[in-house]
Each structure stands twice: as C-alpha cells, then as structure tokens.
Amino acid sequence: GENVEQHPSTLSVQEGDSAVIKCTYSDSASNYFPWYKQELGKGPQLIIDIRSNVGEKKDQRIAVTLNKTAKHFSLHITETQPEDSAVYFCAATYNNNDMRFGAGTRLTVKP
Amino acid sequence: NAGVMQNPRHLVRRRGQEARLRCSPMKGHSHVYWYRQLPEEGLKFMVYLQKENIIDESGMPKERFSAEFPKEGPSILRIQQVVRGDSAAYFCASSPRRSETEAFFGQGTRLTVV
Numbered sequence: 001g002e003n004v005e006q007h008p009s010t011l012s013v014q015e016g017d018s019a020v021i022k023c024t025y026s027d028s029a030s031n032y033f034p035w036y037k038q039e040l041g042k043g044p045q046l047i048i049d050i051r052s053n054v055g056e057k058k059d060q061r062i063a064v065t066l067n068k069t070a071k072h073f074s075l076h077i078t079e080t081q082p083e084d085s086a087v088y089f090c091a092a093t094y095n096n097n098d099m100r101f102g103a104g105t106r107l108t109v110k111p
Numbered sequence: 112n113a114g115v116m117q118n119p120r121h122l123v124r125r126r127g128q129e130a131r132l133r134c135s136p137m138k139g140h141s142h143v144y145w146y147r148q149l150p151e152e153g154l155k156f157m158v159y160l161q162k163e164n165i166i167d168e169s170g171m172p173k174e175r176f177s178a179e180f181p182k183e184g185p186s187i188l189r190i191q192q193v194v195r196g197d198s199a200a201y202f203c204a205s206s207p208r209r210s211e212t213e214a215f216f217g218q219g220t221r222l223t224v225v
Contacts, residue, residue, distance in 0.1 A: 006153075034213065043115075043202055043216035044154070089154060098167050099144060099204075099214055103153040 002027040004092050006102025014110050019080050021105045023090035024072040030092040033066060033073045034099075038087045047088075048075070080109045113138070115205050116185075117217035124224050130190040130197070132220045136205030142166075143186040144214060145178060148200045157201075160186060193224045 003026040013019050025033075031052040036044035050057045050064045050073065057064050061080075066073040077084055090102040116135040124130050136143050141162045146154040156170040160180040171178065175193075180186040190197055200221045204214040 032212070036216070043117075043218045044204075046213055046215065049213060098156070098159055100156055101146070101154040 002030060002092050002098070002100040004090060004100050004102045006090050006105060008105060009103065010106045010108075012108045012110065013080050015080060015082060017080055019075075019077045019084070019107055019109075021075045021088055021090070021107075022072060023074070023092075023102050024070075025092040025100075026071070027092070028068075028071065030071075032093040033064070034091050034093075035064060035075050036089045036091065036101075038089065038104075040086075044089060077107075080107075082109050082111050085109045115140075115203060115215050115217035117201075117203055117220050119220060120218060122220055122222045124193050124222065126194060126224055127192050130193050130222055130224075132188040132190075132201050132203075132222070133185040134188070134203035134205075134217060135185040136203075137207075137215055140205035140207050140215075142206045142208065142214075143180050144204045144206075145186075145188050146202045146204070148202060148219070150199075154202065157188070190222075193222075195224050198222055198224045 006023045034049035037047045038044040048062050050066050061078045063076040085108050087104045087106050089104050091099050093099045118133050143160045145157040158171050158178045159167040175191045177189045200219045202219045204216045206212050206214040
C-alpha cells in the first residue's frame with residue numbers, strides 16, 4: 001500500500017512570506033496527488049492537485065511541484081495571508097483510487 | 112449540485128450502543144471513502160466503497176465496524192458496541208470514478224462516546 005510522509009507538522013510564517021510543505025510517498029505507481037485545506041470544525045477542501053504526467057502546476061498564490069523520480073511533491077503558498085491559516089494535508093492515490101493522506105501541517109500566518 | 116452530505120453532524124452515544132453515520136455522495140458520484148480523524152491528528156483511511164461493493168477495507172477495525180453503500184440510498188458506516196476510543200470525527204468523501212480524480216469531502220460527523 002501507499003505510505004505518505006508530510007513535513008513539517010507545524011509551520012509559522014509572517015504575513016506576506018512564503019510557506020512550503022513537503023510530502024514523500026512510497027508507491028511508485030501513485031499517479032494523482034491532491035492537497036487539501038482543513039479549517040477548524042470543517043471537512044477538508046481540495047485546493048490544488050497534480051497528476052503524474054505534470055511536474056508543476058500553479059493556481060494564483062498556490063503552486064505544487066512533483067518529482068516522480070524522488071517520489072516527493074510540495075505545496076508552495078506565496079504572499080501568505082492570515083486566512084491561509086489552517087491544516088494542510090497532502091495525499092497520494094494509486095491505481096484503484098485509494099487515497100492515503102499525510103499527517104497534516106498546521107500553518108499559522110501571523111499578521 | 113449539493114456537496115457531500117453527512118449526517119448527523121454530531122452524535123453522542125453511550126458505551127455499548129450502536130452508532131450509524133450516513134453519507135450521501137455528490138450527484139453522479141459512485142465512489143465513497145470513509146476516514147477517521149482524531150483531535151489534532153491526520154485522516155486515517157478506513158474503507159473505500161463503490162455502489163454495492165467494498166473495494167478496500169484495509170483500514171477498518173476487524174470487529175464492531177462495518178460499512179455499506181447500497182444501490183439506493185446513502186453509504187452507512189456502522190459502529191457496534193461503541194467504546195470511548197471510537198470518539199472521533201468521521202469524514203466521508205466521494206468521487207465520480209476511479210483513478211486520478213478529485214474526491215470531495217463532507218463536513219464530517221463528530222462522534223462522542225460517553
């Protein structure tokens with residue numbers, strides 16, 4: 001099965017700075033890598049995803065990079081704002097669409 | 112198009128009772144996943160179902176837990192004879208098909224066992 005490691009577990013940045021969260025996965029057959037944001041008391045919300053045939057994807061202030069050889073992928077948030085504060089989860093799926101999550105990163109953006 | 116609907120949002124059960132958690136996937140979605148989340152922890156996979164079939168239940172405890180996704184109606188996660196350690200938030204997600212596709216989460220059911 002798939003094993004997803006996520007680092008760091010907590011991250012504190014100043015408003016306007018960048019934040020980077022990194023994940024590694026174990027199953028080389030994994031082909032889809034979504035990122036979710038979870039606010040307090042709510043369900044996770046998909047914020048960006050990347051498929052295995054792409055190395056990088058960007059959506060406004062959020063970008064994700066994928067290195068299939070090294071089996072790691074990263075979330076980059078630029079120009080952070082207080083409303084970016086939340087818990088972020090990476091995930092990896094493999095052939096039968098099972099999705100396994102990292103342990104989460106609690107991001108705090110200080111105004 | 113309503114999102115993934117879970118009910119109840121909060122559920123309190125006494126030790127030994129049964130808990131039934133419901134999940135209605137998004138319209139057109141035939142794949143459902145259940146996850147458990149303990150406070151301050153990540154999402155632990157429990158089970159993956161397609162209509163009338165259990166695809167992967169490798170994350171389900173061997174006893175007391177069961178899940179179904181009938182042809183008609185919501186997916187049900189059932190916990191028999193609940194214990195304090197079952198207290199957690201249970202989330203379901205749905206997707207329209209297998210492989211390389213987005214999964215959307217419900218708001219979760221927070222189970223408290225007293």
